[in-house]
Amino acid sequence: MLRKILSPESTNHFSSDLLYTGARVFVGMTMALAHGFGKLPPPEMMVGSLEGMGFPAPGLMAWCAAIAEVIGGIFLAVGFLTRPAAFFIGFTMLIAGFVIHAADPFQTKELALLYLAISLVFVAKGPGKYSVDAFLFKRK
Template sequence: MNPTYHFGLLFLRVTFSAMMLTHGIPKLMNLVQGNLDFGDPLGIGSTVSLILTVIGEVICPLLLIIGFRVRLSAIPSIIVMGVAAFVVHGNDPLARKELALLYLFAFVAIALLGAGRYSVSRR
């Protein structure tokens, strides 16, 4: 397959995951510092919601950047962005939920397309 295609998959994985880290790392810092004040959109508890969000916004994007089990690693990020778009911002106008939707669509594309040649899993 065309090397440009594989570079495109790498570019998609790295750029969206790196941008997701800008949202997740502050949440990780709150978790590490014991600041567990976080929303509870699914009614499972704010601490559990924060931990799951950190997994979807930090741990899985890091796995996506290196290309480790990409299709599986994209699932938590898809779920977190789905909850952000349709539950947290469900009643908001499109402009407010647009960013979550963009991340959601990108992570769905990554899950469907896979890692490509330039990934740890491919080695």
């Protein structure tokens, strides 16, 4: 029993597929609900902050960040266009972690960096077995 639990080759595909799906849904929905919807429409403070940092077209950039978080989060949650959605979330979190919060303490940028790391996993691994992508693009 212990050998089965500790062996890297031994996996229960149903449970690992289910856990992966749960993680994808949780990450996508928290990104959309807890982070993205609060930025629609982008608050003037956000636009002003981006303008103060020298971003070109700060209004457009604010909208892009909000849309990446809301639409990308929803797409990630349902597993639709998972890799592009995860890429745009990851790119947004890259900018948040290393540009927007560059001078902040680690505790402030930690969440953005965590979302970046998780997004890279979904970019690399894809949507998983239980997703809209798997249904639409299944190979015969």
